[in-house]
Amino acid sequence: MSQQTDSLAVALFSEIFTIDQLAHNRLSKALPKGMELSQFSVLNHLARVGEERTPAQLAQAFHLTRGAMSNTLSKLEWAGHIHVRPDWNDARRKFISINPSGRAAREAAIAAVSPIIAEVVEEIGTDRVRLALPVLRELREKLGAG
Template structure:
């Protein structure tokens, strides 16, 4: 790689890491009391899919260890936001689904986050955000394939 390419890569990833940190900080503060960003992410994922997933599938979707996902799922189950049931065919496996309480918690979180995200998009401009999305998606896909 050339020095120019190295500098471009450093600048790009520096911006991405800073954006990630700022977004997580701002969004975490806006979430309903007691909800973590990781919990919201799982609830949002399950609500969009609208079907059961195993803890292993969820861990893979979020690029987490099974232990980290189990920790998040245990907190969600304790709060009543997910149902975890055994697989009737294989007792070693479990299935996770979002509960009505979890759907309500996810909806409350979206209601809290939407104005913040919407404001940023309005300030930047929807067309500029649309233009950035294909590059960000390709970057995510390439990094996910590594």
């Protein structure tokens, strides 16, 4: 790898890490009181897939440890946003689904963060964002494969 490629890689990942931190901070502040970005992400995932998931499946989907996912799921259960049921075939396993309260909380979160995201996209320009998406998707796929 050349020094030029090294510099380019460092610059790219520096931008990605900074964007991640800034987006996390800005969106976290906009979420409804008491909701964390991790909780919104899980609710959004459950709503999109439309079926039950095990905690292990959710941890894998988010590239988290089971402990980190259990913490988020405990908070969502305490808030009344998810339904947790035992696996009738294996009592050690549980299934998680989003409930009506969780759907309402997800919708409130989307309503809170959408204007922020839309404003940023508008300022950058939709054509430029469309051009960036394939590169970002490929980068995500390459990192996810490793």
